[in-house]
Amino acid sequence: MTFNMKLPFKFAIIRNIAENPASNINTIMEKLKDDYGSEGQFNLKMVSMHLDSLRTSGLIQEDTNYCYSLTATGHLRLKYITHQK
Amino acid sequence: MTPTPTPAQEQKIIAYAKRGLLYGALSGAFWGLDGVLLGIAMTMLPFTSPELAIYVAPLVGACLHDGLAALWLSLLNLSTGRGREIFRSLMTKPGLIVCFAALLGGPLAMSGYLLGIQFAGTAYTLSITAIYPALGTIFAMIFLKERVSLRAWIGIITCIIGSFVVGYTPPEGGVSPHFYMGILFALIPTIGWSLEGVISTYVMDLLDPSIAINIRQATSFVVYLLAVMPLIGGLIVFKSALLATSGAVILLTALVGSISYLFWYKAMNMTGVARAMCLNITYALWGIVFGYFLTDLKLTPTLIIGAIIITIGALLVVANPKELLNLRKV
Numbered sequence: 001m002t003f004n005m006k007l008p009f010k011f012a013i014i015r016n017i018a019e020n021p022a023s024n025i026n027t028i029m030e031k032l033k034d035d036y037g038s039e040g041q042f043n044l045k046m047v048s049m050h051l052d053s054l055r056t057s058g059l060i061q062e063d064t065n066y067c068y069s070l071t072a073t074g075h076l077r078l079k080y081i082t083h084q085k
Numbered sequence: 086m087t088p089t090p091t092p093a094q095e096q097k098i099i100a101y102a103k104r105g106l107l108y109g110a111l112s113g114a115f116w117g118l119d120g121v122l123l124g125i126a127m128t129m130l131p132f133t134s135p136e137l138a139i140y141v142a143p144l145v146g147a148c149l150h151d152g153l154a155a156l157w158l159s160l161l162n163l164s165t166g167r168g169r170e171i172f173r174s175l176m177t178k179p180g181l182i183v184c185f186a187a188l189l190g191g192p193l194a195m196s197g198y199l200l201g202i203q204f205a206g207t208a209y210t211l212s213i214t215a216i217y218p219a220l221g222t223i224f225a226m227i228f229l230k231e232r233v234s235l236r237a238w239i240g241i242i243t244c245i246i247g248s249f250v251v252g253y254t255p256p257e258g259g260v261s262p263h264f265y266m267g268i269l270f271a272l273i274p275t276i277g278w279s280l281e282g283v284i285s286t287y288v289m290d291l292l293d294p295s296i297a298i299n300i301r302q303a304t305s306f307v308v309y310l311l312a313v314m315p316l317i318g319g320l321i322v323f324k325s326a327l328l329a330t331s332g333a334v335i336l337l338t339a340l341v342g343s344i345s346y347l348f349w350y351k352a353m354n355m356t357g358v359a360r361a362m363c364l365n366i367t368y369a370l371w372g373i374v375f376g377y378f379l380t381d382l383k384l385t386p387t388l389i390i391g392a393i394i395i396t397i398g399a400l401l402v403v404a405n406p407k408e409l410l411n412l413r414k415v
Binding site for chain 1: 087088090094101102166169170174180291292354355
């Protein structure tokens with residue numbers, strides 16, 4: 001039996017930014033739609049809140065075109081995201 | 086190199102951190118109300134039973150409080166479409182770290198707090214535990230590389246002095262033979278709460294604060310129920326409290342407490358540990374306000390002076406919005 005659990009949503013957002021640098025909020029949502037689109041938490045407000053939180057913690061940075069990329073600290077924290085889909 | 090934000094982005098960052106400050110202030114207000122309501126529940130049966138050892142009632146109260154708070158928070162997360170996030174997060178390393186933080190800030194801190202009161206007295210224990218925001222700030226500077234200005238430090242220390250003034254009651258005559266052991270016990274919650282804040286903030290970099298606090302309260306409840314209650318013989322009191330009027334009061338108190346904890350966690354995540362902890366200890370001030378309206382608390386000059394000192398300290402901590410642009414040296 002395989003046990004294929006999704007990542008927590010905030011994990012998925014940061015991993016998505018790591019895999020797709022210079023993503024903006026719309027492209028991030030597009031990429032995550034297949035996995036999380038059916039969940040109540042999948043909305044612009046929640047994703048924006050998670051992005052603000054990740055930026056405040058210094059894990060991601062936002063350029064003047066409102067695109068996000070990982071910081072050096074963010075890369076270090078990816079060690080916690082090592083499993084599952 | 087970190088890109089320089091545009092003025093519009095700067096405004097957005099500051100607005101976000103200011104919202105965190107508001108959460109911090111509200112966490113203090115709700116914690117003040119929580120303390121007053123829990124105090125009311127503790128004056129009811131079965132907690133007033135004369136056969137109970139002095140530490141049983143507060144520990145049973147804390148167990149019920151955290152369990153019901155976990156229930157309220159689960160309802161909140163389910164209603165906002167985050168029910169599955171609880172289990173998903175628990176299966177990750179940060180989720181397990183939250184469980185460890187829960188042990189430090191929950192049963193361990195509470196037990197140390199009560200034993201401190203028993204052996205060293207309320208005055209010394211309250212005074213020692215009131216310094217937890219200063220210790221939390223030091224830990225945050227070391228482990229999270231949080232920036233704390235000199236003015237913010239003065240504000241934090243002012244808040245702590247205000248809490249001393251509000252909470253101080255002259256020590257009872259005579260010194261317990263275990264006085265110094267009591268002082269050591271009082272250090273446990275001081276270290277426990279400050280470490281809980283810093284560790285939880287570290288993991289909330291990756292976890293949703295609403296989920297982190299849900300896991301925290303559930304873990305705390307499970308440890309109280311499976312380890313602390315059998316140890317102190319509290320299971321019978323726990324069961325009878327659940328069915329008594331005091332249980333209903335604690336259900337309401339847990340709602341207030343879960344809002345307070347949720348806001349505290351959100352504030353630490355959004356505006357930094359130092360500011361959030363300083364705003365959280367304004368509960369001493371709010372305890373006076375709610376105590377005045379809901380109980381027979383008499384306003385004394387000491388209480389009013391303490392409240393003014395806390396307000397000044399809190400204002401010093403939040404005074405400069407520009408500091409909110411870069412919370413950490415990363």
